[in-house]
Amino acid sequence: MAKTHITLSINGNEVEALVEPRTLLIHFLREQQNLTGAHIGCDTGHCGACTVEIDGMSVKSCMTFAVQAQGAHITTIEGVANPDGTLSALQEGFRMMHGLQCGYCTPGMILRAHRLLQENPTPSEEEIRFGIAGNLCRCTGYVNIVKAIQYAAAKINGTPFLEAAQ
Amino acid sequence: MIPGTFEYYRPDSVASVVALLAKLGDDARPLAGGQSLIAMMKTRLASPEHLIDLSAIAELHGIREQGNDIIIGAMTTQHELIASELLAKYLPIIRETSLVIADPQIRYKGTLGGNVANGDPGNDMPALMQCLDASYQLVGPKGEREVAARAFYNGAYDTALQADEIVSAVRIGKPVAGHGYGYEKLKRKIGDYATAAAAVMITMSVATCTSASIGLTNVSETPLWAEAAGKALVGTQLDEASIAKAVAAAEAITNPASDMRGPAEYRTKMAGIMLRRALERAKSRAHG
Numbered sequence: 016m017a018k019t020h021i022t023l024s025i026n027g028n029e030v031e032a033l034v035e036p037r038t039l040l041i042h043f044l045r046e047q048q049n050l051t052g053a054h055i056g057c058d059t060g061h062c063g064a065c066t067v068e069i070d071g072m073s074v075k076s077c078m079t080f081a082v083q084a085q086g087a088h089i090t091t092i093e094g095v096a097n098p099d100g101t102l103s104a105l106q107e108g109f110r111m112m113h114g115l116q117c118g119y120c121t122p123g124m125i126l127r128a129h130r131l132l133q134e135n136p137t138p139s140e141e142e143i144r145f146g147i148a149g150n151l152c153r154c155t156g157y158v159n160i161v162k163a164i165q166y167a168a169a170k171i172n173g174t175p176f177l178e179a180a181q
Numbered sequence: 182m183i184p185g186t187f188e189y190y191r192p193d194s195v196a197s198v199v200a201l202l203a204k205l206g207d208d209a210r211p212l213a214g215g216q217s218l219i220a221m222m223k224t225r226l227a228s229p230e231h232l233i234d235l236s237a238i239a240e241l242h243g244i245r246e247q248g249n250d251i252i253i254g255a256m257t258t259q260h261e262l263i264a265s266e267l268l269a270k271y272l273p274i275i276r277e278t279s280l281v282i283a284d285p286q287i288r289y290k291g292t293l294g295g296n297v298a299n300g301d302p303g304n305d306m307p308a309l310m311q312c313l314d315a316s317y318q319l320v321g322p323k324g325e326r327e328v329a330a331r332a333f334y335n336g337a338y339d340t341a342l343q344a345d346e347i348v349s350a351v352r353i354g355k356p357v358a359g360h361g362y363g364y365e366k367l368k369r370k371i372g373d374y375a376t377a378a379a380a381v382m383i384t385m386s387v388a389t390c391t392s393a394s395i396g397l398t399n400v401s402e403t404p405l406w407a408e409a410a411g412k413a414l415v416g417t418q419l420d421e422a423s424i425a426k427a428v429a430a431a432e433a434i435t436n437p438a439s440d441m442r443g444p445a446e447y448r449t450k451m452a453g454i455m456l457r458r459a460l461e462r463a464k465s466r467a468h469g
Binding site: 017019035036037038039042058059060061063066072073074075078079080082083085127131145146147148149 | 182183184187220232236285371
């Protein structure tokens with residue numbers, strides 16, 4: 016099957032590649048671009064471990080083809096740290112609040128939470144839980160994940176986060 | 182899971198899509214948001230040889246007013262439906278329904294056109310569109326035609342849409358200001374299809390119901406417009422006896438499958454409960 020030429024931006028880098036039309040974006044990122052941060056969890060669009068950001072949207076990269084990303088701007092977990100290499104507010108929140116647990120869902124959680132905080136910088140706990148409803152944690156520990164996102168929101172907004180002060 | 186091989190096309194006009202579909206025949210499928218079709222392609226329930234991506238066609242996007250109608254482009258995503266100020270003003274039930282579809286990531290990609298054209302009885306928009314008496318604008322080699330949502334669905338994955346046509350837009354008449362509305366969905370978890378769901382639109386004149394339309398999701402092979410149930414409410418005060426009549430009429434037309442969401446009898450009863458709850462909320466919101 017003929018391959019298709021695509022150009023896109025991944026984490027600020029211009030990328031050109033040849034892809035088979037049936038190649039899913041998650042496989043393109045992991046196997047052709049060696050960006051293995053986004054994980055394959057369920058492979059059926061339920062778990063959100065493969066979530067990346069495409070043109071301002073949180074997208075499950077197992078539910079889209081790489082060819083559809085022609086011209087797109089993509090951010091993966093490898094691209095979320097601050098430019099000086101220090102942890103972003105969300106990464107720091109997950110570390111400080113023990114939001115990683117086993118870590119498998121974390122890249123998807125952070126990419127989803129990133130877009131959530133862009134759209135709603137001061138979410139309530141309920142809004143956070145609804146906002147990450149497409150990301151499953153099988154450690155079954157959403158409490159620390161929610162706290163991690165609250166920590167990041169507080170840090171970005173310059174407001175105190177009581178849990179962190181303790 | 183990796184789908185079978187296919188040729189990929191990304192045309193930039195509806196005319197090009199129609200020409201491609203005419204040329205490629207039954208082996209071609211249009212790709213909207215892909216959140217149902219790609220999943221089906223992974224399990225090889227669908228194996229199109231040609232995939233025509235509609236995402237680059239500007240004329241299929243957007244929400245606009247046209248006289249007394251709201252026109253929604255087929256490629257408008259559920260995320261865009263939720264954010265639309267125009268819909269919040271005229272048709273807030275679309276936002277309420279969109280918010281209970283799948284999860285945030287799926288809603289960034291999933292489209293109204295895909296949701297109504299797929300023909301999956303689990304999709305939420307078809308019953309809502311029947312409740313609202315929406316029409317689907319279809320484009321094919323013979324030009325445009327319009328089919329009422331209430332006449333579009335023949336069976337599971339069997340609709341009035343021909344293989345050489347696409348849905349280009351959905352047209353909905355603006356409901357009167359002060360109408361009451363509610364979409365109630367029972368699901369096992371976020372992201373699940375409905376065990377049963379009900380869409381309700383009513384208008385009230387003081388304490389009397391002057392119009393009522395009811396749609397039911399995932400309790401038959403097709404979405405259901407519960408015409409008799411709506412009629413049972415018109416002219417009443419929405420008192421308990423009238424509501425019980427409407428619920429019985431709605432339950433009577435259901436024909437759900439027994440599956441992992443529950444036995445058929447349970448899902449029929451849940452359709453009745455969802456109708457009661459949606460009606461209660463619609464009543465609390467109506468002022469006329």
